[in-house]
Amino acid sequence: MDNFLTLFETYNVPAAFWVNIQLTFWAAVWSLVLGTLLALMRISPIPSLQWLGAAYVNIFRNTPLTIIIAFGVLGLFGQLQVSLTDDFNLNFFRLAILGLTIYHAAFVCEAIRSGVNTVPLGQAEAARAIGLSFLPAARLIILPQAFRGAIAPLGNVLIALIKNSTVAAAGSVAAEASSLMKTMIEFRGDLVIPIFFTFAIGFVILVIPVGLLTTWASRRLAVAR
Amino acid sequence: MSAQNVLFDAPGPKSRRNILIGNIIGALLIAGLIAYVVFLLGGKGQLAAGKWTPFLEGRTWEFFLLPGLLSTLRAAAIAVVTSVLFGLIFGLGRLSHVKPIRWFAGLVVEFFRAVPVLLMMIFLWLALGRSNLVEDAPFWAVVIALTLYNGSVIAELIRSGVHGLPKGQREAGLAIGMTQMQSLRTIEVPQALIAMLPALVSQFVVILKDSALGYIIGFPELLQNARRLGVGEGNLLQSLLIAAVIFIIINFALSSLATKLSTLLSFRSKGRARDETIDGIAAAEPEGTLSR
Numbered sequence: 392m393d394n395f396l397t398l399f400e401t402y403n404v405p406a407a408f409w410v411n412i413q414l415t416f417w418a419a420v421w422s423l424v425l426g427t428l429l430a431l432m433r434i435s436p437i438p439s440l441q442w443l444g445a446a447y448v449n450i451f452r453n454t455p456l457t458i459i460i461a462f463g464v465l466g467l468f469g470q471l472q473v474s475l476t477d478d479f480n481l482n483f484f485r486l487a488i489l490g491l492t493i494y495h496a497a498f499v500c501e502a503i504r505s506g507v508n509t510v511p512l513g514q515a516e517a518a519r520a521i522g523l524s525f526l527p528a529a530r531l532i533i534l535p536q537a538f539r540g541a542i543a544p545l546g547n548v549l550i551a552l553i554k555n556s557t558v559a560a561a562g563s564v565a566a567e568a569s570s571l572m573k574t575m576i577e578f579r580g581d582l583v584i585p586i587f588f589t590f591a592i593g594f595v596i597l598v599i600p601v602g603l604l605t606t607w608a609s610r611r612l613a614v615a616r
Numbered sequence: 617m618s619a620q621n622v623l624f625d626a627p628g629p630k631s632r633r634n635i636l637i638g639n640i641i642g643a644l645l646i647a648g649l650i651a652y653v654v655f656l657l658g659g660k661g662q663l664a665a666g667k668w669t670p671f672l673e674g675r676t677w678e679f680f681l682l683p684g685l686l687s688t689l690r691a692a693a694i695a696v697v698t699s700v701l702f703g704l705i706f707g708l709g710r711l712s713h714v715k716p717i718r719w720f721a722g723l724v725v726e727f728f729r730a731v732p733v734l735l736m737m738i739f740l741w742l743a744l745g746r747s748n749l750v751e752d753a754p755f756w757a758v759v760i761a762l763t764l765y766n767g768s769v770i771a772e773l774i775r776s777g778v779h780g781l782p783k784g785q786r787e788a789g790l791a792i793g794m795t796q797m798q799s800l801r802t803i804e805v806p807q808a809l810i811a812m813l814p815a816l817v818s819q820f821v822v823i824l825k826d827s828a829l830g831y832i833i834g835f836p837e838l839l840q841n842a843r844r845l846g847v848g849e850g851n852l853l854q855s856l857l858i859a860a861v862i863f864i865i866i867n868f869a870l871s872s873l874a875t876k877l878s879t880l881l882s883f884r885s886k887g888r889a890r891d892e893t894i895d896g897i898a899a900a901e902p903e904g905t906l907s908r
Binding site for chain 2: 436437438439440443449450452453454455456457458459461462465466469470471472554555557558560561568569572573576577580583584587590591594595598599
């Protein structure tokens with residue numbers, strides 16, 4: 392047991408989880424923005440934009456996240472020399488955020504669309520009746536209600552995002568949790584099971600409050616009908 | 617509310633003109649975006665024939681892409697079978713009327729749903745590699761990790777499917793003298809499975825996508841082989857793109873099947889067939905089963 396505890400002096404486990412939380416936070420913010428935009432496109436009256444939204448969702452929802460993240464490092468950075476900052480390590484971190492954002496935006500879009508489906512027809516008709524055109528109706532009437540109806544599915548996307556932030560390991564983000572776990576097990580192979588459970592329980596602790604919070608929020612904020 | 621034709625009226629002449637203008641601008645924007653990307657790629661020499669011709673050669677497919685695809689499909693196929701079995705066992709466990717069984721099954725299912733698949737994969741890979749139990753540690757790590765996660769999701773699907781059935785089904789079973797387990801096994805779970813078929817097929821898409829995580833632990837699946845090919849030929853960008861296209865085609869076919877099943881089944885079953893493709897990555901219940 393003493394052996395196990397000294398591991399935590401050598402390796403900074405909370406710092407690794409902090410990297411995952413940061414990855415999750417930034418990817419969540421950006422994918423919410425991109426996903427809302429895509430959802431707007433998909434419900435808009437303009438066929439070419441509808442097509443673009445649908446094509447985006449179908450392409451990225453069906454691509455493994457691992458490929459998208461690996462593409463960021465091997466394709467964008469390795470072959471095209473695209474870099475989002477001069478700092479070598481920060482660049483991998485940002486490319487991972489980019490990959491996570493691109494993938495999860497497709498799921499955010501679908502979550503918001505399912506939220507739009509909870510808005511009764513009468514709301515849209517009323518918006519039209521008082522003379523609102525598409526964008527004002529979407530901004531003032533439909534989306535506010537849609538977001539409140541989409542909290543539960545958005546929460547599921549957020550939970551998936553927390554867990555998927557470990558895939559940044561494929562994008563050379565060496566400081567995140569799954570990479571640290573690998574290093575620790577390779578260093579102390581005799582403690583493989585306690586090390587795994589430390590990290591697993593770390594994720595359980597991160598994920599469960601999000602589940603509880605979104606369930607509570609989706610009930611609390613549900614539009615009474 | 618159907619998303620289409622609701623936020624906007626049946627358009628009159630003026631709106632029709634506005635929509636047409638918007639459509640043209642949108643199309644131009646898309647064309648411009650594509651042209652810009654092509655221009656950028658061309659500027660960096662990525663469109664040179666040499667970068668793409670390897671994909672016309674038989675040996676590229678014979679030695680890299682097809683073996684990779686084969687091991688991806690093999691791992692995914694085994695994981696589909698084992699996770700359905702895992703799901704059935706733990707789904708029945710969660711519905712059992714014996715409290716300790718229900719608690720144990722609940723604990724296992726909630727644990728494996730909350731832990732990232734990659735974390736389990738790395739752990740299993742290193743643990744199996746150390747123990748010398750199996751020869752092909754990466755392969756079994758991929759299969760077992762996919763089974764534990766997706767099996768748990770399927771167990772939840774079965775549970776929510778059974779809860780979605782009308783109460784009469786169970787009562788009828790009990791009335792003709794079945795035990796609770798018999799009624800579950802022969803009456804409720806079969807119906808729940810059919811009602812949840814679309815969600816189940818969407819989960820297969822998740823299995824196939826997550827099998828690509830094997831790349832990180834050195835399992836020679838499609839992505840890994842595409843990378844090796846790309847390193848050899850100096851066309852990483854192109855080979856990853858081809859690998860992605862192969863994944864997209866297979867997954868798109870599976871997703872379309874799920875949507876089709878969901879419309880077909882909405883006429884058939886008493887249970888509520890729910891298309892959970894929206895949260896196909898987490899496929900958790902909207903009520904958030906994690907809260908329990």
